[in-house]
Structures are given as structure tokens and as C-alpha cells.
Amino acid sequence: MVGKGTLYIVSAPSGAGKSSLISAMLEKNPNYAMKVSISHTTRDQRPGEEDGVHYHFVEKQHFLELMDQNVFLEHAEVFGNYYGTSRVWIEETLNKGIDVFLDIDWQGARQIRKQMPQAKGIFILPPSNGELERRLNTRGQDSEEVIAGRMSKAKSEISHYDEYDYLIINDDFDAALMDFKAIIRAERLKQDKQAVKYNGMLKALLSE
Amino acid sequence: MVGKGTLYIVSAPSGAGKSSLISAMLEKNPNYAMKVSISHTTRDQRPGEEDGVHYHFVEKQHFLELMDQNVFLEHAEVFGNYYGTSRVWIEETLNKGIDVFLDIDWQGARQIRKQMPQAKGIFILPPSNGELERRLNTRGQDSEEVIAGRMSKAKSEISHYDEYDYLIINDDFDAALMDFKAIIRAERLKQDKQAVKYNGMLKALLSE
Numbered sequence: 001m002v003g004k005g006t007l008y009i010v011s012a013p014s015g016a017g018k019s020s021l022i023s024a025m026l027e028k029n030p031n032y033a034m035k036v037s038i039s040h041t042t043r044d045q046r047p048g049e050e051d052g053v054h055y056h057f058v059e060k061q062h063f064l065e066l067m068d069q070n071v072f073l074e075h076a077e078v079f080g081n082y083y084g085t086s087r088v089w090i091e092e093t094l095n096k097g098i099d100v101f102l103d104i105d106w107q108g109a110r111q112i113r114k115q116m117p118q119a120k121g122i123f124i125l126p127p128s129n130g131e132l133e134r135r136l137n138t139r140g141q142d143s144e145e146v147i148a149g150r151m152s153k154a155k156s157e158i159s160h161y162d163e164y165d166y167l168i169i170n171d172d173f174d175a176a177l178m179d180f181k182a183i184i185r186a187e188r189l190k191q192d193k194q195a196v197k198y199n200g201m202l203k204a205l206l207s208e
Numbered sequence: 209m210v211g212k213g214t215l216y217i218v219s220a221p222s223g224a225g226k227s228s229l230i231s232a233m234l235e236k237n238p239n240y241a242m243k244v245s246i247s248h249t250t251r252d253q254r255p256g257e258e259d260g261v262h263y264h265f266v267e268k269q270h271f272l273e274l275m276d277q278n279v280f281l282e283h284a285e286v287f288g289n290y291y292g293t294s295r296v297w298i299e300e301t302l303n304k305g306i307d308v309f310l311d312i313d314w315q316g317a318r319q320i321r322k323q324m325p326q327a328k329g330i331f332i333l334p335p336s337n338g339e340l341e342r343r344l345n346t347r348g349q350d351s352e353e354v355i356a357g358r359m360s361k362a363k364s365e366i367s368h369y370d371e372y373d374y375l376i377i378n379d380d381f382d383a384a385l386m387d388f389k390a391i392i393r394a395e396r397l398k399q400d401k402q403a404v405k406y407n408g409m410l411k412a413l414l415s416e
Contacts, residue, residue, distance in 0.1 A: 123399070129413060158413050166394070167402035169409070179397055186374070186394030189387055191331070194375035205337060205366050
């Protein structure tokens with residue numbers, strides 16, 4: 001029997017390496033039954049972005065209809081553009097026994113948690129302010145003001161770390177990836193998940 | 209700062225490979241801050257057994273005094289011999305940030321859980337009755353009656369699998385060992401544990 005997958009809410013300040021960790025997790029474990037949720041958005045498609053890979057690009061009218069149909073688990077409006085997470089796709093995927101990663105900030109995380117309290121939260125942290133600043137100064141030539149703005153935004157996100165179940169410190173990337181994988185593996189070993197997966201085996205073991 | 213270690217209650221029917229898994233876990237990860245709790249017992253020391261390694265061998269009178277001093281987290285009397293788990297040693301070890309494995313049956317596990325509800329339970333299962341029977345027929349020449357008795361005892365232990373947090377199926381030993389390690393690693397990543405361990409780093413990240 002296939003049990004339900006687990007929904008993981010993954011948050012981090014930018015510069016913590018969240019996207020790289022999620023990508024590496026999926027690439028290095030192709031047989032591990034995991035997928036990333038792809039958001040719907042009404043914003044314009046940018047060069048290099050693929051529909052259905054980076055986002056589901058939809059017209060505003062269509063987005064509002066989906067909202068009315070209660071398709072989204074959470075949604076937000078940023079600079080006049082809408083972003084939403086499909087409840088329908090997530091539930092279908094979890095029902096197939098596939099774990100789903102939701103790459104989302106602390107505000108979205110709160111909305112999700114209210115509706116799916118069984119979701120597990122993972123928060124990823126950079127090891128220090130110095131390292132964070134180095135990672136946020138992406139081109140090595142950003143102005144002090146721009147970097148200060150990014151740092152302030154990052155600190156605001158970090159202040160919500162205690163709303164999550166797990167905390168990964170991304171100092172050494174490979175170690176952080178092993179941490180990430182250990183969490184996924186251990187959650188699958190939880191007794192209630194295993195009892196569904198090995199239902200037949202358990203019945204046989206307990207039969208006279 | 210060193211956070212507290214986690215107490216793991218590890219149970220299994222005999223034949224599931226519990227002792228081998230615990231031994232391999234400790235041997236292969238010597239720097240991982242884990243120890244096995246060693247029971248006190250009043251029974252006679254057998255050839256090959258070392259005091260302080262397999263058991264703490266004590267006189268009955270001394271055991272009863274320790275019981276009166278509330279030293280034991282749980283104790284049991286089996287065939288006139290006493291067995292006990294030292295609360296003092298466990299608490300001291302956990303306070304040093306070291307995880308402790310407690311190799312104990314479901315009845316002992318219940319006693320422990322009442323007093324230390326933060327303990328995590330791991331139950332180890334064999335993959336099938338056929339495999340269990342093969343493992344219980346250790347010398348390959350035990351009588352049907354003896355094996356049936358062992359099977360019945362094993363099934364009784366198995367029936368309590370749902371009182372534990374995690375369930376490991378020991379079909380392939382290496383995979384079961386990786387499961388075991390993933391649980392220990394993931395539990396250390398729990399937000400409350402990490403927040404203590406990285407208290408200074410978090411303060412620095414959140415300072416202005």
C-alpha cells in the first residue's frame with residue numbers, strides 16, 4: 001500500500017542556499033518520490049523561464065477564477081502580480097505517496113500551516129552575517145545601500161525561524177544536503193507512515 | 209552551547225537484529241556522541257561478560273538500596289534476578305549532549321515513557337515470519353517446540369509496535385542502519401535542539 005507523501009514547507013532568507021539545496025536534493029535522488037510545487041503567477045514570463053517548470057503562467061482573469069474555485073492553498077499579491085500555490089496539485093501528488101516541497105516565505109508558510117497542520121517546516125540558515133552579506137553581494141559590486149536592504153529583509157525572514165520543525169545551518173553545502181536528506185528519510189520512518197506502507201507485512205507478522 | 213541529548217528507547221522482537229544495529233551504529237560513528245545505557249543486574253556474571261560493559265553486576269542488597277534511593281528509571285524482576293536502568297547515569301549523559309540508547313522491551317519502554325515523555329521510541333521489525341523463524345532457529349537444530357515458543361514471544365513484542373515513534377524494517381541490514389542514522393541525525397535538527405546549540409549564532413544573525 002502507498003501511504004501519503006509529506007508536505008514540506010521550506011523557508012529561508014535569500015542567500016541561505018535554499019533553491020540550490022532543493023535542486024540538489026531532487027537531482028541526486030531521482031528515485032526518491034519527491035517533487036517541488038510550482039506556483040501559478042500572473043506576472044510576465046522572463047527570458048529563460050519555462051511555463052510549467054519555473055511557474056504556471058496564467059492570465060489575471062484566469063487566476064481570479066481559480067481563486068474563486070478555491071484552487072489555491074495560499075496566494076499573495078506582489079507589485080500588482082498574483083502568485084498562488086495549487087491545493088489540488090499538492091493533494092493529488094501527496095496522495096500518490098510523493099513528498100512535496102513548497103518553497104515559500106514565512107507569511108505563506110503560516111497560511112499553509114493553518115490549512116495543512118500535518119505539513120513539516122524546514123528553515124535554512126546561513127552560518128553568519130558575514131557569510132550572508134558575501135552571498136547577498138551577488139555581483140560583488142552592489143552598493144552598500146542595496147546590500148543593507150537585502151540584509152534587513154533577510155533578518156526579518158530569519159526572525160521567524162522558530163515557527164519551523166527543523167533548522168538546517170547551511171555552512172558546508174554537502175553537510176546541509178545530508179541534513180536535508182536525513183529529515184526526509186526519518187519522516188518516512190514515522191510509525192504512522194510505516195504502518196500504512198507495511199500494512200500487509202504487519203498483518204502477516206501478527207497472524208497466528 | 210551544548211544542548212541536551214535525546215533518549216532513544218529501542219525495542220524489537222528477538223531476531224529483528226536490534227543489538228547488531230545498535231553495535232554497528234556506535235562502531236561506525238565513533239564521533240557521533242552516542243552511548244548505550246548499561247543495566248544494573250543482580251544475576252551472576254557469565255563467562256565472557258564484563259562488568260561495566262555488558263552489565264553493572266551488583267549484589268541484591270546493593271540493588272535494593274539503589275532502588276530505595278530512586279536511582280532506577282525502571283526495573284524488573286526476572287526469575288528472581290533484578291534488572292534496572294540508572295536514571296542518574298542517563299540524565300548525566302543526556303546533559304552532556306550525548307544521545308542515549310536504551311535497549312529494552314515494550315513493558316520497560318512504557319515505564320520509561322511515563323517518566324521521560326520526551327524520549328523517542330524506535331521499533332525494529334523483521335521483514336517476515338519466515339525470516340524471523342530462520343533467525344530464531346539460531347543453531348539450525350532447535351526443536352519445533354522451542355522455535356514456536358520464541359515465535360510466540362516475538363509476536364507478542366511485535367504487537368506493541370504502534371507505541372513507538374519510528375518503525376525500522378530490518379530486511380537489508382545496511383539500509384536499516386542508514387534508517388537508524390537518519391533518525392538520529394534528523395532528531396538533532398529539530399528546531400528546539402538547534403536553537404540551543406546555535407544560540408550564539410542566532411543572536412548574532414538577528415542583531416542589528
